[in-house]
Amino acid sequence: MSTGNLKAILSEFDIPQRDYELEQVKYGLINKSYNVVEKSSNKKCYFLQQVDHNAFKDIEGIMHNIGIVTNHFKSQPDAPEHLKTQETISGANYYKSTAGEYWRLYNYIEGHTYYRAENIQLATEAGKMFGQFQNALDGIDITFLRDTIPGFHDMDMRYEQFLESISGATNARKEKAAALIELVKEKINYVKSIWHDTISTCPPRVTHNDTKLSNLLFDDNNHGICVVDYDTLMPGFLPLDFGDSVRTICSTTVEDDTNLKDTFFDISLFKALVTSFIAALEESITGPEIKMLPRTSAYMPFIMGLRMLTDYLNNDIYYTIQYDQHNFDRAANQMTxxxxxVELLDEMNNIVKEIN
Incomplete structure (x- = not known):
């Protein structure tokens, strides 16, 4: 999109009318993002996003949920640092263009991200941040939030989508993915049992639902600043959020690394993460939720790998890819x-028992 068009979008928001430049941000798998820089001071002021309405079918619902959560944070004097939406001239928290594009504007928060935890300090800080964020969400009436992505972590639904993708895939892609397809079919009953045990024993909560390490901002001393990316704020289950954080924080490689022989869970990072996560939640985490934490740590890499494999078989219609086999490489990494x-499950269970 041209600079002129972007500035026209920006003018729809109720912010000081100054001369701004927009710098595209290259990270992120779905939305298009831009830093808004005030030219006179060269200061980053805002963060502009075009929300992908092909990936997200209920953007009004997403922005409704974000409004509920951020307004709740405003009412809490001890709420953690968080993203704040800037209102449009008409008072909404997003703008829909005449072309049907959805835009939102956040305050800019200075910080940096990681794609994998490089040390114990980062894992400890991440567990604390996600635990504190979950604590801050408590008190929101879950019935106020919309289920914007039905079945988001539902293994039964995701497996059906996977089977449909096989039937429509090209022979070349099915042949390339044959070993992964076989692994999914072999393990599906095992992971379905984790899903059903989670939803039958754990209370539904308002959860983030995308707790990867890159959704945390850190300062120059690697102290946590805030949790970002609120697109998936909706009803969910705490152990699944924890498992999703383990997926990126405790892996020895990033999620598209093709070096599979060196891809595994770092148990020392898991111990640091789960210790600080449980400590941050204090009394709000339940016994059944604690019990599920090790099992969902295996569950979330599987379901993410399944979704990436499904997208590969569907010819890459959901996730942004950088090359032809990108989703295949992601899926192979996550299944590894x-x-x-699974191999470390007993050890993870023992760690959680010691903490609890």
């Missing part, structure tokens, strides 16, 4: 991590 999690 899943197998490592």
């Amino acid at each position: 991590l899943f197998m490592s999690g």
